Amino acid sequence: DAGVTQSPTHLIKTRGQQVTLRCSPKSGHDTVSWYQQALGQGPQFIFQYYEEEERQRGNFPDRFSGHQFPNYSSELNVNALLLGDSALYLCASSLTTGLSNQPQHFGDGTRLSIL
Amino acid sequence: AQTVTQSQPEMSVQEAETVTLSCTYDTSENNYYLFWYKQPPSRQMILVIRQEAYKQQNATENRFSVNFQKAAKSFSLKISDSQLGDTAMYFCAFMKEAFGNEKLTFGTGTRLTIIP
Numbered sequence: 001d002a003g004v005t006q007s008p009t010h011l012i013k014t015r016g017q018q019v020t021l022r023c024s025p026k027s028g029h030d031t032v033s034w035y036q037q038a039l040g041q042g043p044q045f046i047f048q049y050y051e052e053e054e055r056q057r058g059n060f061p062d063r064f065s066g067h068q069f070p071n072y073s074s075e076l077n078v079n080a081l082l083l084g085d086s087a088l089y090l091c092a093s094s095l096t097t098g099l100s101n102q103p104q105h106f107g108d109g110t111r112l113s114i115l
Numbered sequence: 116a117q118t119v120t121q122s123q124p125e126m127s128v129q130e131a132e133t134v135t136l137s138c139t140y141d142t143s144e145n146n147y148y149l150f151w152y153k154q155p156p157s158r159q160m161i162l163v164i165r166q167e168a169y170k171q172q173n174a175t176e177n178r179f180s181v182n183f184q185k186a187a188k189s190f191s192l193k194i195s196d197s198q199l200g201d202t203a204m205y206f207c208a209f210m211k212e213a214f215g216n217e218k219l220t221f222g223t224g225t226r227l228t229i230i231p
Contacts, residue, residue, distance in 0.1 A: 033218065033219075035219075040223075041223060041224075042119075042206050042208075042221030042222050042223050042224050043160070043206075043219070043221050044221075045218040045219065045220070048218060056217070056218055058218065088158060090160060092160070092219075103150075103162050103165060104162075104219060105162070106152075106159055106160035106161075107159065108157065108158050108159045109158045109159070111158075
């Protein structure tokens with residue numbers, strides 16, 4: 001049973017460029033959340049996708065956008081990259097049941113470095 | 116808005132000893148969940164233990180247990196018989212209860228080192 005998979009593992013970009021990160025959720029999960037983890041900090045919530053729509057959003061600018069596909073996989077896009085966007089980007093998947101909150105399962109993350 | 120505070124940036128303990136990591140949180144919600152996640156150098160965030168706020172009984176998972184004090188908004192993690200594989204960053208996290216899934220709000224973490 002495959003867990004949450006993210007690609008690529010590591011990415012180097014320059015300021016002003018655009019980047020796309022990808023996430024495949026754990027089998028059976030339908031909800032994907034993205035987090036940004038700066039060095040030495042805890043993860044910060046970016047947004048969450050369910051039924052191909054953005055359901056929640058954290059305090060991140062519009063340069064951060066996303067998408068969820070019919071197979072529940074998701075992409076995170078960041079435009080006009082800034083040095084401060086350098087971080088570990090974590091994807092987490094879960095199952096929305098409408099009952100109690102289900103635990104989120106995390107991938108290994110994508111390390112994004114901006115030069 | 117919820118906040119989670121971990122006041123111990125780093126801790127170390129001898130192998131086989133017991134260690135307690137502290138976490139406090141602030142919320143106006145009555146129904147919520149609290150979690151401890153472990154992040155080893157491999158980067159993957161691994162769920163260690165989960166506590167539902169409506170449950171008075173403290174959660175336990177093998178060598179891991181919590182001390183949940185709802186009135187004090189405190190949620191500490193106790194690791195018994197610590198092992199070298201317990202070396203990692205530990206994050207306390209909060210999630211309010213709602214339809215479906217809510218976001219996790221994390222603390223800044225505690226770096227735990229188990230000394231052989």
